[in-house]
Amino acid sequence: MQQNTSSAPIVSLRNVQKSFGPLRVLDGVSFAVERGEVLALIGRSGSGKSTALRCIDRFEKVDGGEIVVCGHRVDRPDVDLRALRQDVGIVFQSYNLFPHLTIEQNITLAPCAVKGMATARAKDLARKVLAQVGLEEKLHAYPEQLSGGQQQRAAIARSLAMQPKVMLFDEVTSALDPELTAEVLKVIEQLAADGMTMVMVTHEMGFAKGIADRIVFMHRGKVHETGPASILTTPTTPELTQFVGTGNLKS
Amino acid sequence: MSLQLDFPAVLERWPSFLAGAVLTLELAAFATVLGALLGTLAAVGRGTHNALISGACKAYVETIRNTPLLVQIFLVYFGLASLGLKFSAFAVAVAALTINVGAYTAEIMRAGFEAIPRGQIEAAEGLALSRLQIYWHIILLPAVEKVYPALTSQFVLLMLASSVCSQISAEELTAVANYIQSDTYRAFETYIIVAVLYVILSLVMRAGFWGLGLVLFPRRRRLGTPL
Ligand SMILES: Nc1ncnc2c1ncn2[C@@H]1O[C@H](COP(=O)(O)OP(=O)(O)OP(=O)(O)O)[C@@H](O)[C@H]1O
Numbered sequence: 172m173q174q175n176t177s178s179a180p181i182v183s184l185r186n187v188q189k190s191f192g193p194l195r196v197l198d199g200v201s202f203a204v205e206r207g208e209v210l211a212l213i214g215r216s217g218s219g220k221s222t223a224l225r226c227i228d229r230f231e232k233v234d235g236g237e238i239v240v241c242g243h244r245v246d247r248p249d250v251d252l253r254a255l256r257q258d259v260g261i262v263f264q265s266y267n268l269f270p271h272l273t274i275e276q277n278i279t280l281a282p283c284a285v286k287g288m289a290t291a292r293a294k295d296l297a298r299k300v301l302a303q304v305g306l307e308e309k310l311h312a313y314p315e316q317l318s319g320g321q322q323q324r325a326a327i328a329r330s331l332a333m334q335p336k337v338m339l340f341d342e343v344t345s346a347l348d349p350e351l352t353a354e355v356l357k358v359i360e361q362l363a364a365d366g367m368t369m370v371m372v373t374h375e376m377g378f379a380k381g382i383a384d385r386i387v388f389m390h391r392g393k394v395h396e397t398g399p400a401s402i403l404t405t406p407t408t409p410e411l412t413q414f415v416g417t418g419n420l421k422s
Numbered sequence: 423m424s425l426q427l428d429f430p431a432v433l434e435r436w437p438s439f440l441a442g443a444v445l446t447l448e449l450a451a452f453a454t455v456l457g458a459l460l461g462t463l464a465a466v467g468r469g470t471h472n473a474l475i476s477g478a479c480k481a482y483v484e485t486i487r488n489t490p491l492l493v494q495i496f497l498v499y500f501g502l503a504s505l506g507l508k509f510s511a512f513a514v515a516v517a518a519l520t521i522n523v524g525a526y527t528a529e530i531m532r533a534g535f536e537a538i539p540r541g542q543i544e545a546a547e548g549l550a551l552s553r554l555q556i557y558w559h560i561i562l563l564p565a566v567e568k569v570y571p572a573l574t575s576q577f578v579l580l581m582l583a584s585s586v587c588s589q590i591s592a593e594e595l596t597a598v599a600n601y602i603q604s605d606t607y608r609a610f611e612t613y614i615i616v617a618v619l620y621v622i623l624s625l626v627m628r629a630g631f632w633g634l635g636l637v638l639f640p641r642r643r644r645l646g647t648p649l
């Protein structure tokens with residue numbers, strides 16, 4: 172079951188199928204993410220981007236196909252969920268910080284509870300990851316005292332504290348206005364520069380173009396076109412041409 | 423006709439009143455702690471996917487909420503007796519009150535659990551927390567905070583309702599009053615004093631819950647905003 176040799180991709184989906192009732196949302200999706208690679212999932216609303224992302228962390232069970240993440244066979248019913256989720260960090264559009272805990276407690280909770288880290292070490296770690304996202308001074312604040320952009324950066328820090336091998340981002344800036352979006356994107360950019368493996372669903376085409384090593388354009392549950400970021404400027408399929416042409420490509 | 427009240431004749435029995443009030447408070451304290459545990463477990467059980475467990479929890483809650491407390495007390499009292507088990511009136515009263523308030527707590531806690539956004543749980547799952555850790559760290563305290571006023575009112579109501587335990591001769595406040603008034607023939611005065619004592623007990627409990635809230639919800643203490 173362990174296929175985590177150094178050459179194997181961190182994430183690989185092969186012919187993944189997923190339906191919600193009669194609605195076929197993923198119809199044979201395949202792609203792979205190598206270590207240190209940034210993959211951007213783009214496509215129209217309803218094309219299955221979030222579903223594909225959620226399948227990687229097994230928030231959705233697939234109906235068919237194969238998903239391997241850091242050596243875990245995610246498509247199998249006997250996958251060790253907690254081991255998988257220690258290797259994968261996921262950040263949602265709605266931040267989902269725990270409102271009753273301070274930012275520090277939000278960050279130290281999982282390292283202490285899951286990995287048995289000593290409190291003092293976890294607090295040092297919290298300081299470190301908060302510095303990474305530029306929020307050291309918010310250590311003892313509660314989530315509601317932070318702006319949306321700050322909350323999202325704190326949520327990223329919380330994920331980083333688990334030292335994941337891959338990070339998943341699902342439209343993490345779409346609830347934010349442009350100014351706050353920029354500060355979150357800057358953090359993600361820095362992560363990419365530091366070599367973090369990432370899969371991100373995004374509507375920020377300019378950003379995707381600047382940061383992604385590979386683009387996966389989804390259309391009707393399928394990978395319709397894929398390639399380096401340059402496909403956004405020179406798309407080959409009419410669907411992607413239309414998608415990038417309808418004002419989605421702003422820098 | 424004139425109303426003639428003779429309080430001194432009754433008030434000289436103050437040690438008995440005090441003992442009764444203390445016992446009422448003890449009954450309420452035990453039943454509150456045990457009922458909060460029982461009710462929380464029942465609320466968790468009601469939310470599980472196991473049909474047997476959730477069905478049993480639902481049956482418990484509905485049975486208790488649709489029968490009178492006095493009948494429940496008699497059922498526990500005579501039920502234990504007919505099994506040949508001997509317990510003190512105090513133990514029986516605590517058991518019956520616990521079972522009773524547990525059912526109401528379960529309903530209130532269920533509302534609290536349902537008020538936790540799905541995203542909170544997904545975020546916790548994404549951080550690899552276990553089911554139990556999620557309940558303990560993510561769900562329980564915010565759920566309690568959301569329903570704290572309803573919960574604490576229920577526990578105060580329980581303390582007041584414990585007066586029916588006088589029926590199985592637990593020596594709580596109302597039972598004490600019953601024999602003082604039959605001793606002194608000063609029923610009205612006796613129950614006025616008892617009423618005042620119940621008001622004081624209610625205030626004591628509410629103050630206690632207010633203090634407990636300060637300890638349980640540090641965020642609220644600092645920011646003053648509801649969750
Ligand atoms: N839990 C669910 N139950 C039923 N249908 C669902 C569920 N989750 C998603 N869907 C449906 O599956 C389709 C794909 O959803 P998905 O969220 O993956 O799209 P998306 O590409 O992320 O879209 P968006 O850009 O709007 O976020 C949609 O039609 C959606 O309504």
Ligand SMILES: [Mg+2]
Nearest residue numbers: 220221222342
């Ligand atoms: Mg989506």
